[in-house]
Amino acid sequence: MTEKYLIKNVSILGQDTADILIDAGKIVQIGTALTADDAQIIEAQGLIALPGLVDLHTHLREPGQEDSETVESGTQAAALGGYTAVFAMANSQPVADTAGVVEQVYELGKKAGWAQVYPVGAVTIGLQGERLSAIGAMADSRAQVRVFSDDGMCVWDPALMRRALEYVKTFDGVIAQHAQEPRLTEGAQMNEGKVSAELGLAGWPAVAEESIIARDVLLAEHVNSRVHICHLSTRGAVEIVRWAKSRGVQVTAEATPHHLLLTEELVRSYDPVYKVNPPLRTEEDVMALRQAVADGTIDIIGTDHAPHPIESKDCEWACAANGMTGLEQALSIVQKTLVDTGLIGWERVAEIMSFRPAHIGRAVEQGRPIAVGEPAHIVLYDPQATRVINPAEQATRGKNNPYRGLELPGAVRATFFAGHPTVLDGALATPRVQPAEGNSL
Incomplete structure (x- = not known):
């Protein structure tokens, strides 16, 4: 089943606000007031989109x-x-x-x-x-x-x-x-x-x-x-x-x-x-x-x-x-x-x-701009959020975190790996099923 997502009202690199349409692992459209009847809507008002x-x-x-x-x-x-x-x-x-x-x-x-x-x-x-x-x-x-x-x-x-x-x-x-x-x-x-x-x-x-x-x-x-x-x-x-x-x-x-x-x-x-x-x-x-x-x-x-x-x-x-x-x-x-x-x-x-x-690192599939035709590797980040760091709540097995107890700014709300959301609403979603051969999309 093809994954299609429409990210609405996000600030791309902290600049202009736009919508981003993702389909089959790629960014297929960027604009304003985009619609897609068969896409899952991700409301991103106040969030920053970074690669x-x-x-x-x-x-x-x-x-x-x-x-x-x-x-x-x-x-x-x-x-x-x-x-x-x-x-x-x-x-x-x-x-x-x-x-x-x-x-x-x-x-x-x-x-x-x-x-x-x-x-x-x-x-x-x-x-x-x-x-x-x-x-x-x-x-x-x-x-x-x-x-x-x-x-x-x-x-x-x-x-x-x-x-x-x-x-x-x-x-x-x-x-x-x-x-x-x-x-x-x-x-x-x-x-x-x-x-x-x-x-x-x-x-x-x-x-x-x-x-x-x-x-x-x-x-x-x-x-x-x-x-x-x-x-x-x-x-x-x-x-x-x-x-x-x-x-x-x-x-x-x-x-x-x-x-x-x-x-x-x-x-x-x-x-x-x-x-x-x-x-x-x-x-x-x-x-x-x-x-x-x-x-x-x-x-x-x-x-x-x-x-x-x-x-x-x-x-x-x-x-x-x-x-x-x-x-x-x-x-x-x-x-x-x-x-x-x-x-x-x-x-x-x-x-x-x-x-x-x-x-x-010569990772040609990564570090790509947020642009039409590019792989949809995107993070949605909330710069206005704050959080107190608790190592017990982290995914890593290592709890040797020097920031424990500190209040830090910002929070990742979503991560899209080749168009698939591995993180949604700040929590792990599901892993991406990768192609049988190679690391390419």
């Missing part, structure tokens, strides 16, 4: 860590956050370093049907930083991997990083680097600075991030390949990326929602929910990141959604795992830190949370 969000940095944990998250639960959380596509990081168990594992993740995403899943391949075997993984086989697999990352670990060997950059260049891939010089962060527990000194916790210095970024942009320039900087977190890192872009280096960068909002001062509570890698930084760093998103130095928002089982966080600070969840609140954090502060408008939100991440 389906794309997260270049999600940890879905499956296979092997299903106590933390599954592809099913993680993509349900994605849909509730307005996402129609996520890139699943490689640090599963087994690591996604072969064609077999990335194809497994790809098929799990298709079967779940809540969002499109693009597997990220590991750069090195087992994330060990010693030998390159089966990059070519993953690129040629059914998953057609184009993003490779050892995220959670840094590709610290410069010769190995150079070879990886040269390899992915042959098929227009990209290396997404977790910038952390390991020798400078041994035993690190939080951002290095005044607060770490007061608390007596080993510091994670900004230079450990910045030195790797400086090295890698120079390597990318040398071999004329693409490098993407994961979860950029310091003012100095912003300046390096800005300098590299001025030279024409093919570098892109992301900031996480938590690094746009939270600071190292929260570590004074010793609550492990605030333990993350890279660590929460200073207020000065937070302000620099916000400005860098506004001026385009930082290209995208990547959630770094990192769910953990309760026992990995409900313990002493030193023993706790790094990571935070955030798929279901990312758009609200962007509204709070960037839109409501006047730094960007909703058109820029579409750029940093949909168009650009899809382009960086």
Whole structure:
């Protein structure tokens, strides 16, 4: 049965109000006072229509860590956050370093049907930083991997990083680097600075991030390949990326929602929910990141959604795992830190949370404009709503949410994945039955 929906009176990208008619997975008409007798009407007065969000940095944990998250639960959380596509990081168990594992993740995403899943391949075997993984086989697999990352670990060997950059260049891939010089962060527990000194916790210095970024942009320039900087977190890192872009280096960068909002001062509570890698930084760093998103130095928002089982966080600070969840609140954090502060408008939100991440990941079916003939990947968002965050009410299995108890602006009211509503009235609806072959519409 063909699905047909008529979205009425919605503000497209926060601009003009119009109606959007969806039929058979595509946008077939945009206008005013549209009618369609056989369509389900979605009244969207006061809502903003954005293109389906794309997260270049999600940890879905499956296979092997299903106590933390599954592809099913993680993509349900994605849909509730307005996402129609996520890139699943490689640090599963087994690591996604072969064609077999990335194809497994790809098929799990298709079967779940809540969002499109693009597997990220590991750069090195087992994330060990010693030998390159089966990059070519993953690129040629059914998953057609184009993003490779050892995220959670840094590709610290410069010769190995150079070879990886040269390899992915042959098929227009990209290396997404977790910038952390390991020798400078041994035993690190939080951002290095005044607060770490007061608390007596080993510091994670900004230079450990910045030195790797400086090295890698120079390597990318040398071999004329693409490098993407994961979860950029310091003012100095912003300046390096800005300098590299001025030279024409093919570098892109992301900031996480938590690094746009939270600071190292929260570590004074010793609550492990605030333990993350890279660590929460200073207020000065937070302000620099916000400005860098506004001026385009930082290209995208990547959630770094990192769910953990309760026992990995409900313990002493030193023993706790790094990571935070955030798929279901990312758009609200962007509204709070960037839109409501006047730094960007909703058109820029579409750029940093949909168009650009899809382009960086070469996800040609995603990050599409809201226009006639385009796939109907659409999120309907209420910027006037408010909500208090309760991790127990979320779809993700990981309850390690740093925003718990906070009142945040905005709420996703509906998510359309290829014309099918995965979220309606702010709640999960039904998954989309995907085609038998491929991720195409």
